[in-house]
Amino acid sequence: MYNKLKEVRYKNKMTLQQVADLVGISKAYYCQLENGKRRLFYVTAVEIAKVFNVKPDYLFYNDVLDSMKEKD
Numbered sequence: 001m002y003n004k005l006k007e008v009r010y011k012n013k014m015t016l017q018q019v020a021d022l023v024g025i026s027k028a029y030y031c032q033l034e035n036g037k038r039r040l041f042y043v044t045a046v047e048i049a050k051v052f053n054v055k056p057d058y059l060f061y062n063d064v065l066d067s068m069k070e071k072d
Contacts (some may be wrong), residue, residue: 004059005034008052021050 009019020030024047032038040048042056049056 004061005040005048008054008059009034012052014051019048019051023047 009016016031016034017027018025020027020051023030023044029038033040040058040059047055049059
């Protein structure tokens with residue numbers, strides 16, 4: 001998921017500060033989310049998804065699949 005945050009931000013050619021401002025969180029907090037140092041809660045994911053015009057599940061989807069593979 002965290003790589004997904006960075007990937008979608010790069011695709012949209014946005015800075016950490018721009019995303020943080022649009023979401024209503026600090027740049028430091030968003031940076032910690034991207035680097036996996038903070039847990040991304042669904043409510044925040046919804047706001048981030050709005051910024052990038054994607055569904056919140058898009059931000060989580062690969063991690064869900066990876067965790068399912070690890071359990072097998």
